[in-house]
Amino acid sequence: MSAQQSTTFDRLRAILAEKFEVAPELIDPAARMDQLGIDSLAVIEVIFQIEDEFKISIQSDPGELQTLADLVACVDRLAEEQRARASAGAARP
């Protein structure tokens, strides 16, 4: 896991622990959302929280985000795309 992923994971873990009352010891990258007591509707709430926290917009099908590792990868990819767009914009004359 890269340093950035670790940071993303830590931030996700904080969201799940604080806003969704998930016991911190259950939270590892391979954990499936349903194993954490987060049902398909609560996943949408988790996505809203992540969008606010990371200032990104997640368009993925929530069904594809089954584990925490899936979420971390998704967040990092979107954050990377956003950075790339921002620097491309800044490079324009």
Place this chain on the structure above:
Amino acid sequence: MRRVAITGLGVVSPLGNGAQNFFDRLVQGYSGVARLPDDFHPRLLSRVVAPVSFDGAAHFGAVRLRMLDRVSQFALVAAAEAIADAGALFEDGDRETTGVFVGTGMGGAQTTDEGYQSFYEDRSDRVKPYTVLMAMNNAAAAWIGIDHRLLGPNLTYSTACSSSAVAIAEAWKRISTGELDVMIAGGSEAPLTFGTLKAWEALRTLATEDPDDASASCKPFAKDRSGLVLGEGAAIVVLESWDRATSRGAHIHAELAGYGLSMDAEHITRPTVAGQARAMTAALASARMSAGEVGYVNAHGTATVANDAVETAAIKEVFGRGATVLPVSSTKSMHGHLLGAAGALELAATVLAIERRVLPPTLHLTHPDPECDLDYVAGVARPVTNLGAAMSNSFAFGGTNVSIVCRAAG
């Protein structure tokens, strides 16, 4: 027909939470009516309401809280108190057959309001996934059933301002006829949102703020009454067959003796003397009670020009000459109008008036209206030596009138 005991009471109200605390405040003549803070939607012109001081996080975890509209939070807290008050209610089982009947007029109004604001005004496409489940009218009853694993009939009644009186009356019937032994019944309402308040404002039925004292804006039966004050909260009662309650040694607050139901069938808002009188007469017949046995009426008493004069005339029609000495009060002067929860809250007040032998007053009645000439227990509570029976009235837009009568347990 079997007798029905009231063995549990639970209240969340603008006068404070807890049934006994609520009644203490009524007797003290405390007003829960207040002016909204200036930063609450300045476009709102009618700014006096009766809000509940309530912190959902003190009762529910973060995950539950995101699934519960304020109306369900109130209902759950009131139901938990009522069930605890009934003491060892399910020790001998019966969860499988216990029903939950809840009345609400506006359901999850806050969720609906916030959802529309986010969707239409903020142009957001993010809609909370629980929106439907929070806003639906039967959410409060459903959550009570789920939290307490009550497997009997779970129904929601919506007849505007008489919703919870209907719910309790129908619950009484299930026990009275022998179909069920235990019922959890009452109502909940949380209508103090910008959208809902604005809609009520348009109806031109809300009270004008008293220029000297906002908390005195609701003036039932007074010449200077100007309309109702919207309130929020919940009240839940536990009803049991008399035999079940006595055999388990339960404390019985009072007997729910009967009810009457009528329909005005004339106008969607304007009440009728005949309709209200029919509900009261039917309640007395249902309880096999003479009018003379009733020692107190907790009036619907909304403080609208129309209701209070009509209700006064209807009480005179039913109680005849006895009406001149019959104490009648409107506790809405203190807790406002809880719409779908009003009947249940006022029944709790009626039951505790019988049990504690003190009549809660009608506040802010300093300028009598010649058309409203009964004994309204004006200004201060009145201790009574004996109160054998009392009636609670709940009337509604739409025209569904309900009167419920209770007898002292003794």
